[in-house]
Amino acid sequence: MALIIEVNHLSKKFSDTYAVNDLSFTVNEGDIYGFLGQNGAGKSTTIRMLLTLIKPTSGEINLFEKKLSAHRSEILKQVGAVIEKPDLYKYLSAYDNLSIFAKMSGIKVSQKLLMQQLQMVGLEERAKDNVRTFSQGMKQRLGIAVALVHNPALIILDEPTNGLDPQGIADMRNLILRLSRELGKTILISSHLLSEIELIANRMIIIHKGNKMVEGNVAALLDPAHTLIEIDTLDNAGAKQLLLQSKWALFIQKKIQLQLMMNKTEVPQLIIDLVAMGVQLLSVNSSHSLENYFLSLTTQSGHVEAFAN
């Protein structure tokens, strides 16, 4: 499978701060690659470097197995992007915006094709209206049309659901899945919501303060084997001692709270054993460890050991 994006030891320093620090990852052909991180994690900076808006301080970017710095124009012809907000020329119509950016991408497009693109994002009725009259959702859809008008092989979407209502988010998700499944596009999508990435991406990376924290297959990372169980009892310290002497000791996390990392299917047996040991249970909560890990990054309150580097 061809490597569409290959980032090696990429860093970007602003003044004294590293916005991106020694970041490496790869995106394969046909991937929907989730780029996850809280606000300020370095997602947009990385995407801007992929699109040559920002020059890296160090490191290398290869797109389509070619060095970006050496083959910029050739590579960017195959890339479509929506970077943060889909800002377009407000004083021009949707049709004119689409036409302008198609020409800038170096392709000849017919009026029919432009209208088809607008139809695909549900804006054919508003083709002649100025963009300043559009809602955020409509601008977002037009931004997607602009990103797709030159039929790129790689689509980069930076927080594409920002500012959208639930229906807009669902529409965007369906559009991304369709682009991947029906048209075979490779998509890199950034988000600060794990739930969003979980629904559409097949591979993902989590970055925090410019550093890679986790990268891998979404199915593997969200494997039920990595379920975090939080137990609350009348005597947590006593319960922990009992568990340490049992077969469950292996699964206990080194935390003050009583936490165990285990396969979700084993939870009923754990409850039976706890009751048998005489532990007075107040609650047993299960959540996926990756979600907890991501939340811990967001709230800056430590992290779950299972995914720590």
Added chain:
Amino acid sequence: MWKLLQIELFKISKRPRTYIAFVAVAAIVFIFQFAFKADGQSYMDLMLQSVKDTFTFDRVQAINGYFMCYIILNTLLIQVPILIALIAADSISGEANMGTLRLLISKPISRTQIILVKFAAATIFTIFLLLWMAITALFLSLFIFGAGDMLVFRSKGDESQILLITRDDIMWRYSAAFAYATVALTVIAALSLLLSIFAENSIGPIIATVCIVIVCTIISNINVPIIDKNVKPYLFTSYLVGWKGFFYIGTDMDGKTIKGSLENWPAIRKSLLILIAHIFILITASVVVFKKKDILS
């Protein structure tokens, strides 16, 4: 490049602010024409006061279309830089403000191409604005006031001069003067474009351009030898009004004007070359700065 230039011109043509300059020029010209039509005689009396005993001239004939255009250009070409800055200073900063700059840069177009196309578009806007000035200030004035020989009032050191150019010797001078003014105003466009790279909205570069033009114009008008020798030759504002040189007709030993001649063509040529050098330096600087710039808008 040609396709990009077409896109740029299309965008400029669709922006309402583009037409502010054309409306402003038309308004100023019409006010001048109205004032001179209503009371031009008083102006002419004032200007000819010092020579009324030695110089006879039909004062009604003196206020003709050619004379009107000269008077209007004298005033307008000082203000026009502001109108040029309205468009040129918006070139990059306007895109940054709208958020379209990042989309533009992520297209397969080099940053050098972007700067060159923006500069070409600003130059074309300048040419159109000067053509509009020619239409309103020259041709409309000729229509309203008629044609005739042209009087040129000139201050030369402590002396005042009045030059007379015959009607068949004027039109080429206006063509050359407008061409010179295009080059001079293109320097303003290039300066605005450079300043535009540093800002994320167009107000800053517009104000900065106007401030630089005002400060440099003031310095250009300070008559102190040390400034005359060491500063003025390097200021573009010292050459902005060089177009007037095309109306300073050459004279023979007896002081008679020589048709088709210029008093000091080498000085005009030198001014033009200095202005072109300014354009080259400003655009080169724009390309260098823009190529290094991180687009964070």
